Amino acid sequence: MIKESIQEALNKQINAELYSAYLYLSMSSYFESINLKGFANWMRIQAQEELSHAMRIYDYVIERGGRVILDAIEKPPSEWKSPLDAFEAVYNHEVKVTDLINDLVELALKERDHATYNMLQWFVNEQVEEEASADEIVQKLKLVGDEGRAIFMLDRELAQRQPPQPEEKA
Ligand code: FEO
Numbered sequence: 001m002i003k004e005s006i007q008e009a010l011n012k013q014i015n016a017e018l019y020s021a022y023l024y025l026s027m028s029s030y031f032e033s034i035n036l037k038g039f040a041n042w043m044r045i046q047a048q049e050e051l052s053h054a055m056r057i058y059d060y061v062i063e064r065g066g067r068v069i070l071d072a073i074e075k076p077p078s079e080w081k082s083p084l085d086a087f088e089a090v091y092n093h094e095v096k097v098t099d100l101i102n103d104l105v106e107l108a109l110k111e112r113d114h115a116t117y118n119m120l121q122w123f124v125n126e127q128v129e130e131e132a133s134a135d136e137i138v139q140k141l142k143l144v145g146d147e148g149r150a151i152f153m154l155d156r157e158l159a160q161r162q163p164p165q166p167e168e169k170a
Helices: 004-033 037-063 083-110 114-144 148-158
Strands: none
Touching (some): 004 037, 037 083, 037 114
8 A cells, every 4th residue: 555645745746747748748739830730749749648647656556545636737838939949848847857857866765665665767768858858959959059950950850750559668
């Protein structure tokens, strides 16, 4: 059975992951509105990934005999000044999520909940990747500035991103 404090914290993290999905879907819609279909594709897939993060915790809480309580999801912004502005927001958001995961890891240790601690290690590793991939695009966008042709090339590159394959459950 899962402790109340852990259950509550994991429920909050489910909400944070769902907000991330909402934020990135909103960014996808923003990119659609400025005809950058590749950027929109990247964000749409990112939103799907965030949904899968939420579901990973959702399944874990249930597996431990806990109860998932869904809360309201905050309204995300809908406009950004530029692709760089949006991707800087992605990077800053991911840094915040990393902090949330680190807080959860510390709570799991404090409560001597090693199963939750182990489950969270997947997220610790994922956050390294999430921050790195957002930062890579921020750096590219800084490099190209407002140069239309370069943005177009980057759009074609981001159009290549494929949705994640469904994970096999052991
Ligand atoms: Fe689920 Fe982007 O962290």
